[in-house]
Amino acid sequence: MTNMKPMTMGQQFGRRSWAEPWKIKMVEPIKMSSRPDRERAIQEAGYNTFLLRSEDVYIDLLTDSGTSAMSDRQWAGMMLGDEAYAGSKNFYNLESAVKKYYGYKHLVPTHQGRGAEHLISQALIKPGHVIPGNMYFTTTRLHQELAGGKFVDVIIDAAHDPLNMHPFKGNIDLDKLETLIKQVGADKIPYVSLAGTVNMAGGQPVSMENVKAVRALCDRHGIRLYLDATRMAENAWFIQQREEGYLDKKIADIVKEFCSFTDGAWMSAKKDNLVNIGGWLAMNHDDLFEATSNLVVIYEGLHTYGGMAGRDMEALAIGIEESLQDDHMNSRIGQVLYLGELLTDWGIPIVHPVGGHAIFLDAKVIYEHIPQSAFPAQTLAAQLYLDSGIRSMERGVVSAGRDAVTGDHRYPKLELVRLTIPRRVYTQAHMDVVAEAVKAVYDERKNVKGLKMVFEPKYLRFFQARFAPV
Ligand code: F0G
Numbered sequence: 001m002t003n004m005k006p007m008t009m010g011q012q013f014g015r016r017s018w019a020e021p022w023k024i025k026m027v028e029p030i031k032m033s034s035r036p037d038r039e040r041a042i043q044e045a046g047y048n049t050f051l052l053r054s055e056d057v058y059i060d061l062l063t064d065s066g067t068s069a070m071s072d073r074q075w076a077g078m079m080l081g082d083e084a085y086a087g088s089k090n091f092y093n094l095e096s097a098v099k100k101y102y103g104y105k106h107l108v109p110t111h112q113g114r115g116a117e118h119l120i121s122q123a124l125i126k127p128g129h130v131i132p133g134n135m136y137f138t139t140t141r142l143h144q145e146l147a148g149g150k151f152v153d154v155i156i157d158a159a160h161d162p163l164n165m166h167p168f169k170g171n172i173d174l175d176k177l178e179t180l181i182k183q184v185g186a187d188k189i190p191y192v193s194l195a196g197t198v199n200m201a202g203g204q205p206v207s208m209e210n211v212k213a214v215r216a217l218c219d220r221h222g223i224r225l226y227l228d229a230t231r232m233a234e235n236a237w238f239i240q241q242r243e244e245g246y247l248d249k250k251i252a253d254i255v256k257e258f259c260s261f262t263d264g265a266w267m268s269a270k271k272d273n274l275v276n277i278g279g280w281l282a283m284n285h286d287d288l289f290e291a292t293s294n295l296v297v298i299y300e301g302l303h304t305y306g307g308m309a310g311r312d313m314e315a316l317a318i319g320i321e322e323s324l325q326d327d328h329m330n331s332r333i334g335q336v337l338y339l340g341e342l343l344t345d346w347g348i349p350i351v352h353p354v355g356g357h358a359i360f361l362d363a364k365v366i367y368e369h370i371p372q373s374a375f376p377a378q379t380l381a382a383q384l385y386l387d388s389g390i391r392s393m394e395r396g397v398v399s400a401g402r403d404a405v406t407g408d409h410r411y412p413k414l415e416l417v418r419l420t421i422p423r424r425v426y427t428q429a430h431m432d433v434v435a436e437a438v439k440a441v442y443d444e445r446k447n448v449k450g451l452k453m454v455f456e457p458k459y460l461r462f463f464q465a466r467f468a469p470v
Pocket of ligand 1: 062063064065112113114115137139140195199228230231267268269270279
């Protein structure tokens with residue numbers, strides 16, 4: 001059972017304020033540009049925030065991927081890089097950290113998350129296979145499709161409703177999954193693809209109760225269960241706060257318990273794990289290890305570095321340990337909730353409950369006069385940049401891409417702009433500036449028209465597509 005009302009940080013810590021569990025040792029100057037400069041920059045970028053130069057950005061909330069600040073311990077670890085081609089001692093430190101904190105038997109290092117997605121997809125998916133999952137992620141689904149599979153969304157319906165207050169909107173709908181298994185047959189399903197938290201749903205968590213039930217269902221049908229562990233530490237914080245019986249458990253213990261119900265995981269270490277580059281694939285089954293530790297030498301690098309330098313693996317091993325500390329996670333998600341509370345108080349339409357890594361603005365509601373075919377979320381991201389140099393990301397029809405069979409746009413129910421908070425990088429004052437900018441753009445909403453796409457790349461179009469005002 002779950003408590004329906006998530007606690008705010010204020011409720012959790014009483015009347016006393018909380019603060020980040022670190023102090024700042026080094027700073028990187030940033031500056032606000034002028035409105036004419038921003039107009040020129042966004043036009044040159046084809047109204048796509050991915051194509052802006054970082055120099056032209058004031059507060060960068062494009063992504064929480066690879067944008068974390070490393071600790072002094074991680075930087076010290078960088079000096080301990082063993083840059084041997086084979087058998088670097090940093091690899092063994094990384095292997096031990098993954099085993100200790102996530103519990104899996106084997107480790108295959110990769111340069112980042114999609115490298116791991118590529119390997120697991122190529123190893124397990126055959127043409128005609130179906131991969132059920134709790135909402136798609138762009139790179140995950142594409143690798144599944146490139147291997148010949150078809151992704152089927154089996155997340156609970158609440159996930160597609162921006163205002164539904166379900167505390168675990170990332171959960172898999174067991175009926176949808178069971179129906180699908182009966183329809184296509186268990187032998188056509190190489191594995192269930194479970195993400196904790198669910199990025200495209202707004203950073204929404206999966207409950208421990210749900211992963212246990214999914215495991216039991218998979219066991220009944222002899223299907224494997226693999227986890228996208230990219231933001232699993234954040235998922236664990238929500239279990240600690242919202243699921244009965246977990247309030248006095250440590251984040252690290254919750255992560256390990258959750259992973260124990262899965263057969264392995266892939267990881268974009270650029271998120272939870274607090275490094276600027278890196279990833280891994282870990283598993284318990286020997287056959288998958290054998291297949292992927294062979295594939296890795298074709299696509300990533302030797303099986304003891306997988307595209308990472310020795311120093312990067314050392315920083316990652318240390319980052320894993322730091323990322324699972326309770327005080328880190330309290331301030332990490334506390335900052336996201338702080339921004340969410342400001343925007344909610346001002347009546348700005350956002351996805352509720354607020355998730356782990358970002359605030360998602362509801363562009364469909366904000367620009368209700370702009371049809372989805374004129375890219376409301378893409379438009380909103382461009383307007384926010386124009387107003388104040390804040391960079392955000394479209395997560396709507398552009399990100400959803402085209403249907404692999406019909407070639408039409410996929411029109412997702414959620415048309416969102418993501419304000420993604422990097423870890424240990426910005427202060428509460430930055431969050432105040434962001435909230436005020438969003439408010440200013442919201443107040444001007446009626447005067448804004450949509451965009452048309454003038455260039456569309458074949459794969460993952462949101463990264464490189466170009467737009468112009470309609
Ligand atoms: N899985 C999830 C849930 C992700 O959010 C990402 C990346 C990946 C896999 C792929 O990992 O980037 O290291 O290759 N998400 C980034 C983002 C790009 O901005 O949300 P990667």
